[in-house]
Amino acid sequence: MAKKDDFVTKIADIETDFPQWYTDVVIKTKLVDYGPVKGTMVIRPYGYAIWENIQREMDARFKAAGVENAYFPLLIPMSFMTKEAEHVEGFAPEVAVVTHAGGGKLDEPLVVRPTSETIIGHMYGKWVESWRDLPLRENQWCNVMRWEKTTRPFLRTSEFLWQEGHSVYASAEEAESETLSMLALYEAFAKDVLCMPVLCGRKTEKEKFAGAVATYGMEAMMHDGKSLQSGTTHYMGQNFAKAFGVQFTDKDGALKYGYTMSYGVSTRLIGAIIMTHGDSRGLVLPPPVAPFEVVIVPIAMKKEGVVEACHALKSTLENAGIRVKLDDTDNSPGWKFNEWEMKGVPLRIELGPRDIEAGTMTVFTRDNCEKGELPLGDAGAVWAALKAMCTRMYDRASERMRQRIVNAASLEELLTGVNGGNFVRAGWCGDRACEDRVKEFAQATARVMDKTNTAAMCVCCGKEAKHTVFFARAY
Amino acid sequence: MAKKDDFVTKIADIETDFPQWYTDVVIKTKLVDYGPVKGTMVIRPYGYAIWENIQREMDARFKAAGVENAYFPLLIPMSFMTKEAEHVEGFAPEVAVVTHAGGGKLDEPLVVRPTSETIIGHMYGKWVESWRDLPLRENQWCNVMRWEKTTRPFLRTSEFLWQEGHSVYASAEEAESETLSMLALYEAFAKDVLCMPVLCGRKTEKEKFAGAVATYGMEAMMHDGKSLQSGTTHYMGQNFAKAFGVQFTDKDGALKYGYTMSYGVSTRLIGAIIMTHGDSRGLVLPPPVAPFEVVIVPIAMKKEGVVEACHALKSTLENAGIRVKLDDTDNSPGWKFNEWEMKGVPLRIELGPRDIEAGTMTVFTRDNCEKGELPLGDAGAVWAALKAMCTRMYDRASERMRQRIVNAASLEELLTGVNGGNFVRAGWCGDRACEDRVKEFAQATARVMDKTNTAAMCVCCGKEAKHTVFFARAY
16 A cells, blocks of 8 residues: 555655656656657546547537537648648648558658648638538547657647637638637637636737738746647638638629638647646646546445445436546545545545534545535535636636736846746837847747737837737747 | 439439449538548548547447546557567558658658557556556547558548557456457447447458457448448457566566457448448438437428427427437428438428428438328427337348348358348358358458357368358458
8 A cells, every 4th residue: 555645755846846746747647658759648548538528618619609520631742731831831840751651652742730721721622612612610629740859748749639620711801700709719718617817819920820811829827937828720811722722602703712710729738727727736627627526535434334425425426417536445545635636636525434424525625725514415515616616726827827927118127027937018019030039038939919009119129019919938 | 502303313323333322422411522642531520420429429338338538649660560470460561651750750660550559558568567457448539540452431541530449457358358348339339329230250360350369340231231340359368468568466476468458440330321221312320320310491481480480499309409400591392301311311300381380290200211290399209209210220221131141051152142242151161271262252251250150061161160150242
């Protein structure tokens, strides 16, 4: 039997060594493991269950918005990549290429999809004929591959899982509108399902998607004050429609190019959850995506009626739609407490002879590590506790973000800001040279631009500010 | 507006040109389209919705059986493939290989997974230490790639979607037992969810999975009497455990190799459904997996109250958990009838002023193409009609299979049997030479062996029969 504090001592300190804390947590809680090929990851059942919950919740929102799921091929002819000039420039350096198959060399090398604008553009070009075929709005849940030099589980890996939605509209206005409405869908999802506040806005030219007219991102603030890009939407104008012949006969009889947009989130969201909510004991999982919302730990398990009462409680909660784990292994309660705290189960219920006699159950809420008591078997009270936890988690993360957004009027102030683990709001003239200079001086990048410009001067050159930008160090 | 019989005339005759009927149906109902790379397919929303329903139903059964989902990397080091001698021999000719990535040549070529025994074996070797870690039972839903020369949508494509479950047990008995219990799970799924009878049994040495000790298959009889392998389970013994070092310390302190098994079904099941149930009008979809179980077609749509009544009916049925499409487009009812019949929607409800006045709805059941009447808005009656349809579809397919299994005592009888679109039950001595001779003589292969041997003589050499085999032509 393991000792009580085996786990706690194994995780690096979150305040002094956050990168090591992250690695310890993802490996020791069995969310993920390293694959045999450098830069790849194996998503283990405890991690994959989180992804399944993310998928289920987000897929329902897509379907409610009228998007349909489909599946497009993994392999893309190399020639497709070169049809959109910016796109190939952006992605060519990181693609994996199939050159041989079926025992021979291929006539044309095939790219393992890094994203699917090109192949979906090609199919849309085949399918779209008339204005009656528009809009066309499909999404796929799949794997993609981008060969990265520096990798970390969930945050940046050669292969990852994601969804990519692709729409084509008859007008620029409609396509632009969905670019914003999908960003809003992501933002609401982050709040409702991940209990995670985000900053949403338009990206600079430097940071936009290769081939897009405009990219919008949602950025989340991690425990260390760094930013994690957690979802993006892209307005493509007619760039891909022209490259792939996505044309339709409009109501007026004229042949026109469509306007396309795309949007995606990935398994990176699991990294976002970990680094937004985690604490010194390990994971703190948002109830809506936790593999189990409740773990039941029997106390004095050998005493008559305890295990039976735990099973009965499990059934009661499951019948109310709650995901429950009953830990009736031989380990001591203290060992189980540590294990499930590290694994971030939102609510722990301890049930022993005294609780049963009193008709109560002892509950431990993971986010604030507080103990309380609820009426035994009261599923409504458990739901309420989980809901309250969601609110607390969101509020806590929001308060941190609020406190850690600072303004800067000079590069020095900007540097001090990001050194202190803050997002820095500052004016920007709009010149790429100033953006590059900020990166060089402060190792910070423009995450998103604020919706309105409230700054007078560029933080770098002092000329008139055209945008107010949130600068930060980023994963 | 399209003409009433546009669709019907576009599908080849199912009796005289079944291959063309299949191609017409899958393309014209928009289940699938051809991808730009030869042998690849795009699964379109109407086809993907079927796959989502299959996934949901089967995944629930896996979870109820205690299997957990995970995700393993797409790319497998070439060296892994060669660790199990039979495995590499079987799969090497059909793999796709990544040789370049991130702008350079890789030190070791990487195989796009054709199946994941090797990489999962590697990870299990890392994770399994003690008997306490066993059994380990994980499954993944993913894409796989096998470079095929002759391809057909859903039946055989370079890339397809599937699930692959992989278990490791401490004993041979347990691993063998799951090999049979997963086969039973597939058989029950085929019956309950696809309304499809199957023949289950052990495969011959020639037909087994590369690297397995024993393979079991479920075979379904298609409209033309040919067989479609629709799912397989494999008992690996210690072959992969030894190749990848899956060892555990047993209760007695000794270090032992585990016993592994695997099982899989793929998007091929969609092909099985199409060719089992389809008829001259097109698809006939089993209600449990149909994208919509019900399509509502308004009659005299411009008349007051009709569209409103259709929307109300849709809500009523959806609230009862039924998937419903309301076709309120401008097309004529006749055009809609043809379209949705071709697309195989199980139940059509026609609702017009007369029905509304009489408090009834006209229903058309796709499998038998019969019309009837039900009380307007009676969701219970709709459920009952769908359930009855499942029974009829299963019974009809079972009756066909019963009639089309014939016995043969000679190669000539076997040839006559398969020429007549039958499965042929015949004795076999167990020699590979006789199995090869049957293939040469009758273009038929051993699909599965019967559970017990009831034949006296080998259909080929006349020697004593060791097995009774179901021979058939196969997709």
